[in-house]
Each structure stands twice: as C-alpha cells, then as structure tokens.
Amino acid sequence: MANDSNKFQAIISHCKEYGFIFPSSEIYDGLSAVYDYGQYGSELKKNIRDYWWKWMTQLHENIVGIDAAIFMHPTTWKASGHVDNFSDPMIDNKDSKKRYRVDHLIEAHAETLPKEEGEALLAKMDQFLAKEDFGGLKSFIEENKIKCSVSGTCNWTDVRQFNLMFSTEFGAVSGEGDDNMVYLRPETAQGIFVNFLNVQKTGRMKIPFGIAQVGKAFRNEIVARQFIFRMREFEQMEMQFFIRPGTQKQWYEYWKEERMKWHLSLGIPASRYRFHDHVKLAHYADAACDIEYDFPIGFKEVEGIHSRTDFDLRNHQEYSKKKMQYFDNETDEAGKPYGNYIPYVIETSIGLDRTVMMVLSEAYEEQDLSSPEKQDSRVVLKFPPKLSPVKLAILPLMKKDGLPEIARQLMDECKASFRCFYEEKDTIGKRYRRQDAIGTPFCVTIDHQSKEDGTVTIRHRDSMLQERISIRDVKELVEKSIQ
Numbered sequence: 001m002a003n004d005s006n007k008f009q010a011i012i013s014h015c016k017e018y019g020f021i022f023p024s025s026e027i028y029d030g031l032s033a034v035y036d037y038g039q040y041g042s043e044l045k046k047n048i049r050d051y052w053w054k055w056m057t058q059l060h061e062n063i064v065g066i067d068a069a070i071f072m073h074p075t076t077w078k079a080s081g082h083v084d085n086f087s088d089p090m091i092d093n094k095d096s097k098k099r100y101r102v103d104h105l106i107e108a109h110a111e112t113l114p115k116e117e118g119e120a121l122l123a124k125m126d127q128f129l130a131k132e133d134f135g136g137l138k139s140f141i142e143e144n145k146i147k148c149s150v151s152g153t154c155n156w157t158d159v160r161q162f163n164l165m166f167s168t169e170f171g172a173v174s175g176e177g178d179d180n181m182v183y184l185r186p187e188t189a190q191g192i193f194v195n196f197l198n199v200q201k202t203g204r205m206k207i208p209f210g211i212a213q214v215g216k217a218f219r220n221e222i223v224a225r226q227f228i229f230r231m232r233e234f235e236q237m238e239m240q241f242f243i244r245p246g247t248q249k250q251w252y253e254y255w256k257e258e259r260m261k262w263h264l265s266l267g268i269p270a271s272r273y274r275f276h277d278h279v280k281l282a283h284y285a286d287a288a289c290d291i292e293y294d295f296p297i298g299f300k301e302v303e304g305i306h307s308r309t310d311f312d313l314r315n316h317q318e319y320s321k322k323k324m325q326y327f328d329n330e331t332d333e334a335g336k337p338y339g340n341y342i343p344y345v346i347e348t349s350i351g352l353d354r355t356v357m358m359v360l361s362e363a364y365e366e367q368d369l370s371s372p373e374k375q376d377s378r379v380v381l382k383f384p385p386k387l388s389p390v391k392l393a394i395l396p397l398m399k400k401d402g403l404p405e406i407a408r409q410l411m412d413e414c415k416a417s418f419r420c421f422y423e424e425k426d427t428i429g430k431r432y433r434r435q436d437a438i439g440t441p442f443c444v445t446i447d448h449q450s451k452e453d454g455t456v457t458i459r460h461r462d463s464m465l466q467e468r469i470s471i472r473d474v475k476e477l478v479e480k481s482i483q
C-alpha cells in the first residue's frame with residue numbers, strides 16, 4: 001500500500017490512466033487548477049450529485065431545488081459583500097516572486113513542527129487573521145523564519161488582500177469601464193437568495209424551508225496545486241434553509257448533524273471525519289464550522305455549515321429596494337403573531353469536486369495478491385455501488401458458440417436500468433482487473449454452461465468471490481445493491 005503522499009499522487013495518475021480526470025486542455029499543456037472529467041469521472045460525479053440532490057430535496061419535504069444562472073446582476077456582489085470582502089491575504093517572496101496565501105504558508109510551516117508547537121503557531125495565526133492585523137502577520141512570518149519553498153529566503157513583501165472573483169464583459173460593447181462588467185459567481189448561494197421570494201410565493205413555502213442548488217462557481221485561487229481539491233472552476237452543492245430569527249442555534253446544530261448523517265451514509269467511517277469550528281467568521285456569519293475529511297493530504301474541509309443570519313436577504317433588500325420579507329401567520333407561545341420579518345438562514349455548502357476527491361481517496365486500494373506460485377496485485381476502487389460509474393460488466397468468455405448473443409441479451413435487459421459495460425476482448429482475468437480499476441461492483445461471465453442451464457458466474461469486486469446464479473436474477477441483484 002502506498003504511503004499517504006504517494007497515495008495522493010497514485011490517485012492522480014490512476015484518474016488519468018482510467019478516464020476519470022484529465023488536466024483541462026492538456027494538448028496545450030493544461031490550464032492551472034482547471035480539470036476535465038472523463039468518461040468514468042463524469043459518471044462518478046453525476047452519481048454523487050444525484051445522490052446529494054435526492055437526499056436533500058426528495059427526502060426533505062420542505063426543501064426544493066432551483067437552477068439559477070451563473071451570470072448575475074453586478075449589484076448582487078456588492079450587496080453580498082463579495083466586491084469588498086471576498087479576498088484572501090497574500091504575501092509575495094521578493095526573491096522567487098512566488099505568491100502565497102498567508103494562511104497556507106503558515107499552515108505548511110506548522111506541519112514541519114512538533115504537534116504542539118504547530119498548533120500554537122496556528123492559534124496565533126488565527127488571532128492575527130481575526131483582527132485583520134496584516135502588519136502583525138508579516139512580522140510573525142519573519143519572526144518564525146518561515147521561508148519560501150522556492151528561493152529558501154525570508155524576504156517578504158507586505159501582506160495584501162487579493163479579490164478572488166473573476167470578471168468579464170457583458171454584451172457586445174467592450175471597453176466602457178465598469179458599466180458592463182459582470183462576475184462569474186464565486187458561490188451558488190446568491191442565486192438562491194435573489195430567488196427567495198419567487199420560490200417562497202410560487203411554491204407557497206412555509207418557514208422553515210430550504211432551497212437547494214448545484215452549479216458551477218469560479219474563484220481565482222492563488223495557490224492552486226492540489227488537484228481537484230482546489231480549482232479555479234468547480235461545482236458547489238448548496239442549500240439555504242430559511243428560518244425564524246432567534247432559532248438559528250437550534251437549526252445550525254440540526255444541519256451539522258443531518259449533513260454528517262449524509263457523509264456517513266456514503267459508507268465512510270466516522271473516524272475519517274471531524275468538525276472544525278471557525279474562529280475567524282466570514283463577513284456574513286454568526287457561527288460556522290467545516291466538516292473535514294482525512295484526505296491523503298491530511299484533514300481538510302469538504303463542507304461548510306454556516307449560520308448566515310439575515311445578512312444576505314437584508315442587504316439585497318437594501319440594494320434592490322425590494323422587500324425580502326416573509327409573512328408568518330403563526331403565533332408564539334404568548335399567542336402573539338410572528339408577522340413580517342426577514343428570515344435567518346442556515347447554509348450547507350459542499351464542493352462536488354472535493355466530494356469526488358473524498359470518495360476516490362476512500363475507495364482507492366492497492367492490493368498485493370501474490371501467492372507462493374506467482375506475484376500478483378491489483379488496484380481496486382471500492383466505491384459504494386450506488387456511486388460506481390459502471391454497475392455491471394457483462395463478459396462472454398469467448399467470442400463464439402452463441403455466448404456473445406446471450407451476453408447481448410442480458411445487456412439489453414439491464415442497460416435501461418443502470419450503466420452496464422460489455423467486453424469480449426482479452427482474458428477474463430485482465431477484464432476483471434480493468435473493472436476493479438474503475439470500481440465496477442459486479443462482473444458477470446457467460447460461459448458454455450450458461451447455454452445449458454441458464455446460469456452465469458457473478459464476481460464480487462471487493463471479495464473477488466464468484467458464485468453461480470441464474471441469469472434471470474442478475475438484474476434484481478444489481479438493482480438491490482444500488483438502491
């Protein structure tokens with residue numbers, strides 16, 4: 001088994017070799033922190049997206065989904081605070097000219113220290129960040145002799161803020177200043193906020209209720225070298241839950257627990273997760289935490305849960321001059337009507353690509369299958385069957401004697417219900433290995449006995465056990481496993 005940093009590299013190579021993820025526009029040497037999903041990666045990503053969507057919208061009766069545009073009126077981003085606040089403190093090394101996000105620079109240094117010392121360093125950094133004391137941060141970096149990994153020197157510029165939004169021009173006319181400039185959305189949440197009343201009124205939604213959305217977001221990340229963990233174009237799965245003011249603590253706890261249930265339902269053990277409470281809160285939040293997963297590169301955020309108060313709706317009301325209020329006709333314990341108010345919001349925000357990375361990290365296994373007679377090994381992706389890109393591989397043992405016909409018939413019976421893969425070439429052993437490498441939970445082999453008694457060999461990916469079952473039972477067996 002590869003060690004953890006090797007494992008990360010091994011996963012990246014595996015993703016490329018088996019059609020999961022390619023660097024974007026690779027023939028032109030790629031584009032930094034932008035990736036394309038291949039034939040199996042796009043299936044895996046879609047299955048995760050669908051699973052999240054179903055769990056959030058279908059299983060929670062008070063949550064509905066929308067699909068808002070990526071382009072939004074530019075004032076949206078003034079109201080949301082992104083124009084003024086969506087920035088990261090950066091520092092440049094004067095010798096190498098390399099630019100770092102300050103928190104990443106200090107975190108990388110902390111990892112080289114003994115545990116307690118590293119933690120103390122991070123706690124101190126959090127204090128500077130919370131106070132936005134950038135002068136203090138620079139001195140802190142110098143005092144701790146934190147060096148640039150390229151030049152090896154401690155020759156730093158001042159710490160500066162860098163806005164992460166991409167902008168572009170809108171319409172046919174260009175070069176007319178800021179008037180026709182739009183941003184590529186840096187989060188999907190604002191598409192939900194601006195549609196809050198549209199959905200509430202047309203859906204006759206009663207508080208508490210949620211609006212979910214999946215879509216692309218764009219951030220001009222400075223340090224972007226962690227494969228699909230940190231991309232410049234990525235996908236978010238977000239849900240805004242609208243509640244009565246004053247109930248935010250209770251709903252925040254509810255969503256922390258509920259989202260963790262979703263993670264555990266992927267079959268990932270609880271020990272691989274932890275909550276990380278934020279010390280420095282974003283400009284819109286009164287409480288926030290991350291769900292962190294133990295990636296091969298260490299525990300890192302995969303999802304954020306934020307108590308966003310009424311910050312967004314209140315600001316949209318102010319900037320748009322349109323009322324963002326909800327009329328609550330219920331009464332409190334004293335019999336007093338709640339009446340009109342701007343709802344508070346709890347947000348759950350998970351990165352789809354980071355979830356793909358998490359699912360891949362959890363599933364990837366290198367196994368030594370050597371026996372005294374021969375050396376052997378395999379790479380297997382132990383995905384939960386519901387997330388596997390291909391559910392069933394149908395493999396006739398030979399290309400003759402009527403075996404392909406039986407296999408094709410099974411293929412026709414199953415392919416409308418779930419993704420199947422048909423293959424006649426190579427030895428059965430090689431075909432099994434290729435399916436292990438893309439995480440196919442079941443392979444079915446059709447042989448001469450199948451012609452006689454209508455049975456096939458079904459092989460289970462994880463145990464590699466094979467059993468003989470009736471060809472008529474194959475479809476149901478696969479369907480049960482992916483429910």
Ligand code: ATP
Nearest residue numbers: 221229230231234301302303304349350351353354
């Ligand atoms: P980080 O601290 O890692 O930059 P964040 O706290 O800025 O993340 P949020 O704004 O809370 O992230 O976004 C919600 C989720 O979107 C994150 O938990 C993450 O899964 C995903 N996400 C954010 N930025 C990126 C990115 N550049 N590439 C891929 N996924 C991302």
